[in-house]
């Protein structure tokens with residue numbers, strides 16, 4: 453019986469890509485290929501070797517390869533795309549659309565060639581529109597093209613709730629729907645702590661502040677860092693999605709998916725709760741929304757539609 457390790461390629465060996473590669477290896481989810489542009493081949497090899505040398509200390513046997521050659525990514529099971537530029541203070545994610553669409557499309561043409569059966573997870577921003585660009589460049593079925601936003605946005609939201617109540621993050625449950633922008637929709641009605649609805653524990657004013665802080669959570673980190681954007685929590689989010697797929701865990705987590713009528717949107721890539729398993733997105737869940745929640749989601753969808761329209765296929 454031939455048992456093989458999974459192969460996970462991370463395209464873009466910058467802050468999020470390198471952090472993701474290390475976290476994947478630490479969890480021994482598979483062998484990792486870290487890929488960046490030819491001009492950065494040596495630094496990419498250097499990062500991979502440095503991580504590999506953490507293996508004896510941290511006790512992982514995943515192999516980490518640094519490269520600029522897509523041949524090394526051949527037959528990857530999962531490809532994670534973090535390639536592209538990050539925003540700086542004063543910029544919105546949407547300002548990155550033209551540059552990153554070009555990068556994501558060229559990456560996807562290579563991925564399609566060397567790893568046609570892979571499941572692809574996109575991080576590059578503006579991520580809803582980049583997932584759309586990737587879907588068209590790849591030509592893969594919709595279940596195998598997934599964007600990351602909701603795990604991160606929900607993680608921020610849950611962090612703030614746990615801090616507010618001084619309780620374990622493990623007991624906080626929540627959902628953030630919609631686009632990965634400042635009008636994303638944290639769903640207070642579906643949020644709880646140890647099963648207790650948060651609106652019975654936190655005042656409406658404080659909940660409103662937590663919701664707003666979540667919406668601009670990426671910007672808060674951008675302002676603090678001064679020269680780039682968040683990468684630890686984004687990397688952790690990518691790893692959770694990868695683990696759900698490779699272990700066929702059937703987790704229900706918010707991801708960016710192609711909507712074909714769900715929530716009343718057609719042809720739009722946006723964050724919704726989905727079941728993630730061995731086939732990627734195996735199901736999309738349509739939650740009952742109040743008129744107010746639906747109006748907030750419509751607003752977010754309008755923003756996603758506008759930035760997606762700026763992508764030339």
Ligand SMILES: NC(=O)C1=CN([C@@H]2O[C@H](COP(=O)(O)OP(=O)(O)OC[C@H]3O[C@@H](n4cnc5c(N)ncnc54)[C@H](O)[C@@H]3O)[C@@H](O)[C@H]2O)C=CC1
Nearest residue numbers: 464465466467468488489535536537538575576577579686
């Ligand atoms: N969706 C989300 O929740 C999040 C999205 N992001 C986005 O992820 C992207 C990456 O962020 P960071 O890692 O912080 O940026 P970074 O600048 O540290 O790394 C990006 C890397 O991509 C590489 N790259 C550029 N063009 C490439 C190509 N054609 N092929 C391969 N590699 C290429 C660069 O050389 C660089 O090493 C940004 O667009 C950022 O906005 C970041 C955090 C969260």
Ligand SMILES: O=C([O-])CC(=O)C(=O)O
Nearest residue numbers: 539545577670671681682
């Ligand atoms: O804010 C950014 O530009 C990066 C990102 O998407 C996030 O951290 O949510």
